[in-house]
Amino acid sequence: MTVYKKKLIVVSNRLPFVIQKDDLGNVIRKHSAGGLVTAVAPVVVENDGKWVGWPGPDYDFGEPLPESSVDDTSPTAGLKSSNVIPVALEPHLYQSYYNGCCNETFWPLFHSMPDKAVFSADYWKAYVEANELFARNTIKALENACDPDDPPLVWIHDYHLMLAAHAIRQYAANRQYKIKLGFFLHIPFPAWDLIRLFPWADEILQGMLACDLVGMHLQDYCINFIDCCSRGLGTRVDAKDMIVEHGGRYVRIAPLPIGIPYDRFRTLAVSAKRTIPEEKKVVLGVDRLDYTKGLPQRLKAFELLLAKHPEYIEKLEMLQIAVPSRTDVKEYQDLKEQMDQLVGCINGRFSTPTWSPIRYIYGTVSQQELAAFYRDAAVCFVTPLRDGMNLVAKEFVACQINDPPGVLIVSPFAGAGQNMLEALLCNPYELNETMETLHRALTMPEDERTLRMNYLRKREQSQDVDFWMKSFLRAIGRLDGEEAPVVQAFGLRPLSLDDFDDYFAKCKSLFNQKLALLLDYDGTLAPLASHPDLATIPSQTKELLQRLSNIPDVYVAIVSGRAVSNVKEMVGVENITYAGSHGLQILHPDGTQFHYPMPPEFEEKASEVLKELQDQVCKDGAWVESKGVYLTFHYRNVPADAQAELVAKAKEIIEKHGFLASHAHAAIEAKPPINWNKGRASIYILRTAFGLDWSERVSIIYAGDDTTDEDAFQALKGMAFTFRITQNDMSIKTAADRRLTSTNCVFTLLQWVERYYSSRPISKPA
Template sequence: MAPIQKKMIVISNRLPFVIQKDDKGATIRKHSAGGLVTAVAPVVVENDGKWVGWPGPDYDFGTPLPESSPDDTTPTAGLKSSNVIPVPLSPNLYQSYYNGCCNETFWPLFHSMPDRAVFSAECWKAYVEANILFAKNTVKGLDDMCNDDDDGPTLVWIHDYHLMLAAHAIREYASKKQYKIKLGFFLHIPFPSWDLFRLFPWADEILQGMLACDLVGMHIHDYCVNFIDCCNRRLGTRVDVKEMLVEHGGRYVRVAPLPIGIPFSRFVSLAKEAKRTIPEDKRVVLGVDRLDYTKGLPQRLKAFELLLAKHPEYIEKIELLQIAVPSRTDVKEYMDLKEQMDQLVGCINGRFSTATWSPIRYIYGTIGQQELAAFYRDAAICFVTPLRDGMNLVAKEYVACQINSPPGVLIVSPFAGAGQNMLEALLCNPYELTETMETLHRALTMPEDERTLRMNYLRKREKNQDVNFWMKSFLKAIGRLSEEGSPIVLPNSLKPLSMEDFDEYFAIRNSLFNQKLALLLDYDGTLAPLAPHPDLAIIPPQTKELLQRLANIPDVYIAIISGRGVNNVKEMVGVDNITYAGSHGLEIIHPDGSKFHYPMPPEYEQKANALLKELQDQVCKDGAWVESKGVYMTFHYRNVPLDTQPDLVSKAKDLIEEHGFVASHAHAAVEAKPPINWNKGRASIYILRTAFGLDWSERVTIIYAGDDTTDEDAIQALKGMALTFRITQNDISVKTAADRRLTSTQCVVTLLRWVERYCARLPINKPGSVCTAPSAPANAKN
């Protein structure tokens, strides 16, 4: 493995070794097996990297972590305790986060078994809390690594479904500290399709947590496509399925199929050294699985029973050796599965056993890798038939251990990741017992030359694409591995948003298009780029000119709806013949000069004055200030030092709520609003009703665009009746009801240009006429 030449931090649910107590009560390390540790630990050691993870229940926080023993030859032997960052998780938190959300929700849902999934708000809260803890402890490593003279970015590599939110918190912290990092994520289980993933109540947060990374890796292409599709359909982000890119928060996230391998040469060595455990004259069908409902073990036993019933010539000629590793033994669902397996084994053995032979040998327990390698080597068939599996390394380990001649036969389920690239294996659908039985029969009768040919191809691929190849592939994809003669991979990007993209989108929403068009637009962050001070948020001249041209089109109606005072926003925009709404719609000036003021209870003016004085006295310091807009006001803290911000923001929020106002977060600001039933949503409907009558929704095409939480009120109020856009210009996690996301004010300009072009193509206005949006070009990308 060539060095990546930069430091790295690896984050996983568990550390790469287990902390235990020996007989004398001393804390010791015990090596953890697995491809992740085997592949990644040596690279972490070589590059003086750090590993973040939970040390297990036996570790006493506050005590020093043990160093590896002098005779330790495992991959983690060189990992110094000073480079290990243990994450403290209380027993209750771990129970709700790991056993609750991870195992009872994500595991069944991501394995396409939604009927087994439990959706619990309490467990989700624990999952969020645990991910924040992992992120905070990762930050300790970043503080060490990013304060040296090295200008290069630090690689942070997050693993698996336990930590799908951690990247967001890490990136947010690194951005504030101006640390240079590259974030990578690898999911070791399947990613479900949109129809399944949408069942999860907090799907937005999961997607945006993963999109905080620069690279999202998954085992196979199908999982990547599922993820990209969910981003497009749930978040409304721009995607490129062909190039595997997702646009989010002004960044481009690459999604890459990176199938994990195994330490091939190590298993070959184990197979060569292992003693024979299966007699040469015995034909064994081998199954090795964790006892889990995703593995399809009952279906496997029933298919084997069907084989013996349909082909009695196999009686006393073959044996099914099923190794079931105990898992979650304290969970009723798994206890029931064990009982079902025990009953099936007893039933089948009782039905077909003879005086000298039983069809099934069932081992419920854990066996060592040396003995397992012997089983792999000597088994005639490896029976890998999960109902759903991320990859399934058993299939690869069996292939590596097939050093005998003639070799055995591999049977794989197409619903395992391995079934997507180990195409020389025999594939069978485990849900269809007859097909599974016939595939098993074919494997038992396969000619020797065919077995040899298939296994040679399988072994060649797994040898070349071993776990080190997987590690290299990930580092290349994220642009961190530099080899002689091989340039560093640079991040790619989508083509800039164009009017053709809007052609495609609006063609889908054809039914909403009418002759008249209403544009409802926010100002700050939508028409004008955000600025350190509101007075500096100037609308670009070309945007202003475009708005004026649109305002001069008879069938186009424009309203600017802002949190600013109405006179201020009118002055800032400076376009004639349009409607201006200020203070989130409390004050409105129509094109003819008529005005609307929401009837505000008098007591709120007095409360607002008192609140303004308290905010100025108590929190207007260190660069913070208050912008007063009558009964609305905004506390700005953009220029406050980072370490001071949390306390000031918390204090301001408390003051706002103590005075009976509603506090809501904006861009580096906290807004104080009176608790009245009026917002941008109610104001939008009032404006449309005033301009077009009570039946406005039947006669007007509405486009709404905004960038703030206050715009969500309008986006939700107009849901289904309008084409809505939310501008998200940074990596802050944003949950929105908008149809699509735009990444900058320049994208809004492109939208307005599309509207101008669309209006230029309209026929002469006729009362009651309806127009259709232009069709998407034939070569448009999904």
């Protein structure tokens, strides 16, 4: 038994049991099988933890959950109903979230079959809503479990809940709960060229990065995830130590291959009655009927074996167990029809009056009977086209108690194929190779079979499901008797000039020309403060900007939402351009000015919006900052539980008057509906400073920290190096090339610019 020293809250799509009605109409609990329940449920029970999940369609919300029966010996027997938090998902939502987004989109996409994936905005909306519901129910579980000195662990499972951690962390922060968040993905994580096909990939990555630890079966999956974070989100990563920097936090990514309850399967194998006669040689396949499992290819390889090696006729049988799955989905119905036809064709081709080559079971088989099949089969044929791990291979090994043992064949595209190297590997896409591998397994000498199986058994026994559980708890610093990972050693070294050397290495030829340095103020040059007047630029940053302004090939512009006079006063550097009110006002170094021609009616409307905001939502610490036709509603000092209502009302007022409302840092920006923003202003500044052909003669760096800077990132896409500062914000979707986590990182970037442009020859005038 794993000993755990903290409160544990497990969040999974389904509860560890299903609520059903028996023949008399009584509501009962039916234990769910699987390694997750077997490993985790006893730890939840032992530590009085809680489990959050969907109870199944038969549960009537409002009725009390049933307790376990007296004779229940399952791992969930001691899980009190008071420690279970059922999540209410109405049928239509469940259909779009689970059958839609999870199974029609994520399942094929994450299994490298994008042609089968359905990309639907309605599915995604349902997925977001369902994850929000799981998060709210998790907060219920946390209400009496949070201790500032002893934070509980919230452990979220699988692809159904990849957004939940972000919402849980936000809710917990609003309630000042301290928690640890862990996530484990039980399916593969795809490469960047696949995940980028999903329109909302950024949200998925950031949802997972809200955790402190993200666990996956294989190092390859971890590498894929880290690469996606770097390329898709622009985050800083350490691929060697598997760390991702995000929102001012460090997230550990860990390969933690799951095991099985080895001893339980071995015990079943010892007691199971024989179902395969001793004289019969059987090739066994056990799978859900799913297109990822490679079942048609497996049958065709077996057909090829019989055709090329007729000596197996009447001597060999294939037993394929296909557990029904998603029977209401057409693609699965088509697969069943294909399997039925293949089995019929092969049996029709090779059967004799006393023998048929394939025995096909379409249905469920008890674990006792399955253990007997595992024990007595000559070969276990595990050849999925793609699989996160595949526990059938491990269960077969655990049940191999006969002497001599059987042989395991595994696809290299299953997670098990990368760990169980003593098995025979074959590519299921290549039928001749698969057939030859099967022939080799059937003719393998007894001493080789024994040697291979001994190694496999030893590993699976030592790395069982309890080992997996301990490994996860150890990685997140929650295993009793062991210290948490040393904090100082966990994270990335501070961003340095060398990091920017690496980043710009492939593009240094672009810096052989002049550089335009366009910078936001609040949150970019100056740390954010509770009031704009308190957001002052550090003296060392100011001095560095002054030095940059004196370098002939560096042009500096500050592009801010503040009034132009205010931003010039706050920065206080001569010989640079200042743009205020998101570019409506521009002050050039020579004193000339630009004012965007604003229609008078917008100034009148801005006054109306200002008055209504002041009258209706300026309370509990909220206030409005007026910047002419731009307004900012600040709610940073409003108590967390009152923010949502005030924000909603402020947006309603702003939009009622035809202004655009956009989120900033604890603020709502009210903008007039004009075709002018930081992007248009940036291009105007560049054209004014360098002429109409500026794009051929100037390199550009733009750095900003909020949604108004996204207009500039979009406008300069492909023409500039863009950086988004994302400190303490884990839900940002950005068009910027890279993310920086603080104003200190911006200072390092400016230092790099100074070093580079101070050491190169001055460009000749065009």
